[in-house]
Amino acid sequence: MNLEYSTEQTLLADSVERLLSQRRATDRRAIWAACAELGLLALPFPEDMGGLAGGNVEAQIVMEAVGRHLADVPYIGCAVGPGAILGLCPETLRLRELVAAIAEGSRTACLAHEEEHARYRLAHVETRAERTASGFVLNGKKTGIATIDGVDELIVSARLSGAAGDETGIALFLVPADLPGVRMRTFPAFDGTTLAIVGLSDVALPPDALLASDKGALAALDRAEAASLSAVCGEAVGILEAMLDETVAYLKTRQQFGGPIGRFQALQHRAAEMYVALEQARSMALLAAVSVDLPDREERWRMLAAAKVQINASLRFVGQQAVQLHGGIGVTEECRVGRCFKRTAMIERAFGDTFHHLAVLDRLGGLEGRLPRTAPAQANGRAA
Amino acid sequence: MNLEYSTEQTLLADSVERLLSQRRATDRRAIWAACAELGLLALPFPEDMGGLAGGNVEAQIVMEAVGRHLADVPYIGCAVGPGAILGLCPETLRLRELVAAIAEGSRTACLAHEEEHARYRLAHVETRAERTASGFVLNGKKTGIATIDGVDELIVSARLSGAAGDETGIALFLVPADLPGVRMRTFPAFDGTTLAIVGLSDVALPPDALLASDKGALAALDRAEAASLSAVCGEAVGILEAMLDETVAYLKTRQQFGGPIGRFQALQHRAAEMYVALEQARSMALLAAVSVDLPDREERWRMLAAAKVQINASLRFVGQQAVQLHGGIGVTEECRVGRCFKRTAMIERAFGDTFHHLAVLDRLGGLEGRLPRTAPAQANGRAA
Amino acid sequence: MDLSFSHEEIAFRDEVRAFIRDNLPADIRAKAGRVAHFDKADVVAWHRILDARGWAASHWPREHGGPGFSPVQRYIFMEEMLRAPTPEPLSFNINMVGPVVYTFGSDAQKARFLSRIRSLDWWFCQGFSEPGAGSDLAALRTSARREGDEYIVNGQKIWTSTAHVADWMFCLVRTDAAAKKQEGISFLLIDMRTPGITVRPIITIDGAHHTNEVFLDDVRVPVANRIGAENRGWDYAKFLLGNERTGIARVGLSQGRVSRAVSLACGIEGLDGPLTDDHGFRRRVIELEIELKALEITALRIIDRQRRRNDGRPDPASSVLKLRGAETQQASAQLLLDVAGRLGAPLDADLAALGGGFAEAQGAAAIHLGARAATIYGGSSEIQKNIIAKGILGL
């Protein structure tokens, strides 16, 4: 057991913190370039592709700072997810070049996997890929994509065979965003971040666009999902910290009935409960980070599901308390806590919400496997 | 809509309150005699058998006072339950005499229906009744019987046919407690009340011991269960009142850190939450009382299940808070709140616990029937 | 004891239901349950339809233009509107300033204001809270200095909902700086077109411009627009805040949200089939249904008690309704967004055009975010607990 940051991890934390505390969150492109300069964009990619082979703790370190500063940096969708996927794909010259370009910030890629009817199920892919004489043709729609404006490459999951939900038949493709038939529309989510929907109409791809198929593709998606879930747990911890700090500061300064409201014991006790929720979330984020690479699929998803359920609960409790303890100002756009609250609601449903992960744990007989299972095990709970 | 007590109900409430506040809870027989004197024992029986045909509100009025005074009066098991059952049985001379004797306190009867493996399921009867040339022979074991010492008659459910859990084949018998083969053992429950287990070994009964069979028996048991659930909701309200009153009084008098602890806002807010829980429980007790006689079985059990779930939640919350706010003294036998807490734990599992009633509501598609049903409707949820 | 409505009450409920069905404009109906706030135009339109039927001011006495509803009828009327849902008659006019005017106003004030308040010819907003006076309202500092027939008002109000669309503001001002906190406050009606008034929007986390800051800079208000006696405004404010709180649980609103959540869930496939089979979801629905049923009966019990007491004084037990009502509004809004899942993410209304799922989930996030204010505005949950602890439990 060793729960101390290494020297490198401490340096990483310091430099990300410095980067995000200096920049205004408005210019997403500039922040992205700065991330590249710091080496953050190389971090999630494997060394043999020219990446820095950072682990899940490193990704959480980055995301914790992102959360703390409420930065709108699509680090998970454009770095953590692609890194996890490409790390499981056979190394090719084209991928090496792409990773190098991503790492230096000159090109961008994002994962385009989610679909409208997926509801957190990993294998729910309706987008079809047909083999043709000259390669593949893709048709379908991808939603909820966390990306950067003008992204260059999409990593798209599509189905070569089978029906939506089947664990077999899925393939992964590298799709340049400017190909004919690719229509991307970005839109603002309620928390102020940017999401995208991509329509794919008869998108023709050469044979080497295929990154992985079948078991390989599912394994890569599973790993990306696990790594992303872990990373978003880091972001959650950062937001929880920010909300607690803001609230404690507010309790100390806000005057009412002739003194700071922080002198009221009822409010002190609620702040203490918020602290407890933060500490428990921190522990479960740690659990998530060390569980992403567990070889046993069921064990892995037990731990990840438990982490997300607990972190969602902490987000909900701390978010509600932070807003409530701020009173009227807490529900305004100009208040940091109000904006944090919106982000919590988005993170709660990133990579599986509480309904989903409790159902996963239910299937698997609970976190400790004490209970009889309720259904044939479909390990990460993402299959239909 | 009319939520005011009638003059008779107000008088009843006053007289029960007077009775129980004057007597020490120790002499159960003496209290029982006093109940007879007040007419309380005639209340649950139908007029045509010589009863007073009191309703479910009246039973709650009695039980609310029982709860408030933590009295050990088996009014539900020895009056409400028998009253509900006998009211659905054909009137006979023998029953008229029995009811008259129960009403004046000279004889006692109790319901002996529960079994070890029943787990709140109404139709779970393993006790067997065999028809013989001279009547019936009963074999089996009844548990969890709320009764009075030296009870004279048992109203026993036994199965003429079918397997445990079948809705058909159940019959009800009147069994003198002193018959050969009837072995009753009373024992103290953890809340200080008395419960009994009855063993039935080749108990021979004459033909006229049969009170009801099949649909009639099940309907009578269902009605007894419903009336008992409603009555115990009244007891719960009385206990909730007592715990809130005790706690508020304690907060006002207990000195710590240089003043009464009731000046701490954190504790005031918890007392306020206790009050809310009491008011919500009062509302649901009312719902239970007016729902016992709803003709539609599903509608009836939706309302009763909802009432019990809410009241159990109030009991748990208020009980825990009352003990916690009392500190060390709260967990002692000499403290009223400690004794109340034990009673709450017993009431929570009387006539169905929260697991059970939530499962009933789940089956029936929720309280408002919005959700798809999960299983073939087994209305009061008591069948296997 | 009888919890069910009488035949007359049921007939009345059916009458209200039919009226809503037949008269709620189609464009308003289409928005129902999908928006956190109705637009002014919608509120005005529906308010006037109700007023034409004589129902806009449902709890005003007949002599002042009310319909003469019984307490139970008032409750039924409000709940039916919430359950539809329709826009609600403007609370500032109907529940707040109207009763103050007909109870404490002069005959001239009644003649001038009452029918316009009732018909919503004049839209009122509430100028109570200030930056340093929220829960501690009596700490307000906006001053009104007398000059002849006018007060010169200076100060700042905050959380002034609908100020940007209002014609008038009823306002607490300090007319005696030397007096103790609750004393020295007066109650003024201020025409929002008066020079010196600046309204600055406050955007809330649901993305809406619903509330405002209002700056008052040498605003001249005729003394004739003061309600009641000078320096007695606190009494009128207390009356106003305690008035008609039985509808405050808004059970119908939450019930409507639960219904929408369940019907949305019917169309969503999750890990184990339709989301309506998910045990976590079912449990949340059932627990909310139980809580709402208890709350509904608690509201009826309080109404019944008021009917019998009939002294018009606020019942501190109605704090239970505000407290649990706000919590269940939030829980039902949260449930709706939880069902919507990732489909509830877009803020962009145009996305509704994109796909079935996104269109179905429209407004879920805004309703959830908007609902957070329910435990803060109108006497925060903390204030309600204080009222219960002190007013009922004597702590």
Next chain:
Amino acid sequence: MDLSFSHEEIAFRDEVRAFIRDNLPADIRAKAGRVAHFDKADVVAWHRILDARGWAASHWPREHGGPGFSPVQRYIFMEEMLRAPTPEPLSFNINMVGPVVYTFGSDAQKARFLSRIRSLDWWFCQGFSEPGAGSDLAALRTSARREGDEYIVNGQKIWTSTAHVADWMFCLVRTDAAAKKQEGISFLLIDMRTPGITVRPIITIDGAHHTNEVFLDDVRVPVANRIGAENRGWDYAKFLLGNERTGIARVGLSQGRVSRAVSLACGIEGLDGPLTDDHGFRRRVIELEIELKALEITALRIIDRQRRRNDGRPDPASSVLKLRGAETQQASAQLLLDVAGRLGAPLDADLAALGGGFAEAQGAAAIHLGARAATIYGGSSEIQKNIIAKGILGL
């Protein structure tokens, strides 16, 4: 970052597990998890078995007879005992008075007391709380008047657990009535056989005689039995209360209860088949498992931090462990009784002989009722929240 135990730590865990398996007496094992408190004889028997192995005082330094465990080893050791469960080494001796004696005692006191404390030759109880001094401990009034080489002690202690079986009591007394609250308190070791001591039982709601009131009436205590300096007792008490709190979450105890609840549920048929299929039950188990996992990691994080700081000062974050630990102990006890259902009703132990169900459920009610004290004793949950609010958040 590595959350898993090292090979050495796993080997140690296996060693502890094997030791418990091979050495826990069968009669004690039979009671495990079925009683709220072990009897004195059980505690002594197991304590001495541990002591013979050198493990009774798991966190004492080697020089005072401790085994020289690392913080992680101590944690593993405690959790394995809780998970079995075995009786625990007597906390009053091992966690409380022992460290005070070896830290602040004179050489003569160390020589006389330490090994007897460690081996449980002398059973200690704690004389801190008084009727007017519970959470507000410094308000204590028991007085000690100096007369030559003796103190004359008068007063009353309450919540003195095991006083009726104890040989000694460590006790806070007021030696300077004129001094301010926290000053003027001294720390005495009192032989329970001294004339003037009366122990009155307090029966708790679990039906147990576990705690007591202790009346001290002109009790003569040699000055030689005072630890440290006169009037400095508050410092020693604070040291004692802050000492070794990482085991305080008692995760293993709660895990054991959850396991017993699930295995009990396996044998129970409910509305929809085995109770282990009941969704409400499954959800409660899973939620408890998650909470306990988080708590376990939080405990390890605090241990890891202590190991690095290595300053021996109490970490205010350990209040999280006490707070959530006590709550999960209660939740797991409650779950157990909820599973037991009506079979958990009998208080009468003989009933176990009656039937399978009653025997299986034995002790569930007593464990549930006994667990209510977990959030009260040893620094109530309210006190823990005060510590977090002030000590960590600076409120």
